[in-house]
Amino acid sequence: MDALSTLWRGGRHLAGAAAVVVLALREPTEERYRAMDQFDLGQAAMAMQLAAVDRGIGSGHSAVGDQEACCRILSIPAEWICAYMLAFGYPADRPLVPIHRPNRRPLEEVVHRDRW
Numbered sequence: 001m002d003a004l005s006t007l008w009r010g011g012r013h014l015a016g017a018a019a020v021v022v023l024a025l026r027e028p029t030e031e032r033y034r035a036m037d038q039f040d041l042g043q044a045a046m047a048m049q050l051a052a053v054d055r056g057i058g059s060g061h062s063a064v065g066d067q068e069a070c071c072r073i074l075s076i077p078a079e080w081i082c083a084y085m086l087a088f089g090y091p092a093d094r095p096l097v098p099i100h101r102p103n104r105r106p107l108e109e110v111v112h113r114d115r116w
Contacts, residue, residue: 003073004085011062017087021048022070024080041083052088056096060087 004022005015014020023041028034049059062085064070070082090096 004070006066007070007073007082007085008063008065011085013060014062014085014087016089017060018089019087021086021088022064022074022076022082023084023086024074024076024082027079027081038083045084045086048086048088053096056090057088058091058096061085062087 001017001020002015004020005011005013023045025037025041028037045061049061052059064082064085067082070076071078071080074082076082
């Protein structure tokens with residue numbers, strides 16, 4: 001995981017993770033598939049992160065800046081893309097617990113119905 005933490009300037013947290021999941025996919029054959037693939041990977045990442053937090057496991061995402069290095073480190077075929085990396089682990093400083101009273105703006109300020 002130390003090697004993965006060097007693939008993006010914001011990925012240093014990967015080195016201390018208990019587990020890292022790298023979301024990879026084949027290079028799209030057509031540009032129109034790129035957006036669909038990215039949406040699907042985002043949904044998969046969100047599902048993993050939500051399942052983890054239900055078990056008290058924290059997570060953090062990272063982009064991949066060096067595709068060639070990612071494929072080399074993980075022995076991924078060259079025609080594949082390392083899209084995102086997800087770090088998972090238990091927080092070191094405190095247990096992960098739900099926020100019971102989040103400091104959020106009122107719903108009326110962020111949701112618009114039938115008008116802006």
